[in-house]
Amino acid sequence: MTLIAQIENLRRHAGYLQRYPRHLKALLTHATVKKLANFIHAEAERLLRCARLKSRPYYYWIDVNNICNLRCPLCDTGRKALGRPRQMMDFELFKSLFAKIEPYALEVCLYNWGEPLLNPDIYRMIAHVAKHRIGTNLSTNFSFPMTDAQLEKLARSGLEQLIVSLDGIDQTVYEIYRQGGNIQTVRDNVQRLHTIRERLGVKTPQIEWQFIVFKHNEHQRDEARRRHQQIGFDTIRFSSPGLPYVDMFNTDLAARYMPQNKNYWQYNPNLLLDKEYIDEQICHYLYRTAAVNPDGGLTPCCFLHEAKHDFGDLKTDTIDGIWNNAKYLSARSLFAKTPLKQPQTTCCDTCPLFKQPNNRPAQKRLARARAANRKIKK
Numbered sequence: 023m024t025l026i027a028q029i030e031n032l033r034r035h036a037g038y039l040q041r042y043p044r045h046l047k048a049l050l051t052h053a054t055v056k057k058l059a060n061f062i063h064a065e066a067e068r069l070l071r072c073a074r075l076k077s078r079p080y081y082y083w084i085d086v087n088n089i090c091n092l093r094c095p096l097c098d099t100g101r102k103a104l105g106r107p108r109q110m111m112d113f114e115l116f117k118s119l120f121a122k123i124e125p126y127a128l129e130v131c132l133y134n135w136g137e138p139l140l141n142p143d144i145y146r147m148i149a150h151v152a153k154h155r156i157g158t159n160l161s162t163n164f165s166f167p168m169t170d171a172q173l174e175k176l177a178r179s180g181l182e183q184l185i186v187s188l189d190g191i192d193q194t195v196y197e198i199y200r201q202g203g204n205i206q207t208v209r210d211n212v213q214r215l216h217t218i219r220e221r222l223g224v225k226t227p228q229i230e231w232q233f234i235v236f237k238h239n240e241h242q243r244d245e246a247r248r249r250h251q252q253i254g255f256d257t258i259r260f261s262s263p264g265l266p267y268v269d270m271f272n273t274d275l276a277a278r279y280m281p282q283n284k285n286y287w288q289y290n291p292n293l294l295l296d297k298e299y300i301d302e303q304i305c306h307y308l309y310r311t312a313a314v315n316p317d318g319g320l321t322p323c324c325f326l327h328e329a330k331h332d333f334g335d336l337k338t339d340t341i342d343g344i345w346n347n348a349k350y351l352s353a354r355s356l357f358a359k360t361p362l363k364q365p366q367t368t369c370c371d372t373c374p375l376f377k378q379p380n381n382r383p384a385q386k387r388l389a390r391a392r393a394a395n396r397k398i399k400k
């Protein structure tokens with residue numbers, strides 16, 4: 023990789039780097055000898071670009087429901103384009119799925135394609151994970167009324183980090199993206215949770231303001247940074263907008279939402295159209311993570327929601343049974359030192375996120391994307 027490419031890569035990873043302290047804390051606080059050995063093994067197998075792995079994923083998403091109260095225009099839940107029936111995971115299913123990942127998990131994110139606090143069992147679910155000494159975090163829009171009793175349950179649940187999506191400092195700017203949301207409700211929930219946490223004498227959950235920097239709100243960044251503690255947040259993190267997975271080449275959508283400040287262009291359709299991929303690295307999701315959907319379907323990363331992209335069903339199978347199946351071997355083979363002779367086609371073949379040295383149809387993929395983009399622009 024050239025120096026310029028490395029600098030570009032670092033700049034685009036700035037958002038991820040801000041999350042590293044959380045991951046490091048989970049590792050230091052929650053790793054047992056066995057989990058630490060699995061973590062080191064997974065990272066070694068990633069660096070060696072193995073296709074068949076002896077290690078198991080250590081970072082999980084469990085999506086407790088794919089239902090939401092808002093209509094964010096770049097989210098496939100918000101724009102009603104989910105490729106899986108909308109459903110709530112119940113506590114019994116949650117416990118049985120969690121039991122299968124628990125031996126390896128260092129950190130569990132209890133969300134992906136919905137608003138997790140709408141699930142009435144969420145407090146029990148968090149407490150169940152925390153009881154097993156595994157790091158927990160949850161991302162919420164917090165844009166619905168929460169009672170004091172609910173906020174107290176959240177403060178007592180053992181949740182380590184609450185990520186609150188709030189992209190603006192006034193209602194006019196906020197609701198351009200968080201359609202159907204109410205900024206005063208969000209602030210009120212944050213303030214009351216902060217107060218309840220103090221009353222109970224607990225330090226968690228840490229409350230993080232996640233401010234996605236769009237074209238329409240980038241001028242409010244400094245004001246947000248100044249005000250975050252006054253509102254009740256512990257930290258603030260600015261992050262890049264993500265375009266929907268099927269629209270990553272859509273330059274019109276990018277022109278509408280992406281900010282002027284190029285530091286927040288982690289996904290850049292123009293770069294994709296030029297280069298056909300975003301990241302020079304191999305896909306780390308295939309070594310570190312798994313995303314469990316509300317029906318138990320397992321996808322290799324958090325970007326995918328369509329059931330047809332599932333790599334396995336954790337309801338009926340195990341991590342051991344899924345992790346080296348034909349789909350996983352074929353997907354890793356796109357990056358492996360020794361590619362498979364007859365790989366299966368998976369959703370990873372057309373993924374534009376990571377450079378795929380072994381993907382023969384890459385040129386066709388780019389041509390298709392360019393054609394799709396032309397259609398979008400008409």
Ligand code: SF4
Pocket residue numbers: 090091092093094097098099100101134135136137163187
């Ligand atoms: S709040 Fe989150 S899950 Fe809901 S529509 Fe917006 S981005 Fe999607």
Ligand code: SF4
Pocket residue numbers: 305306307308322323324325326353369370373374375376
């Ligand atoms: S779809 Fe892309 S990001 Fe997801 S696992 Fe496959 S290659 Fe990685």
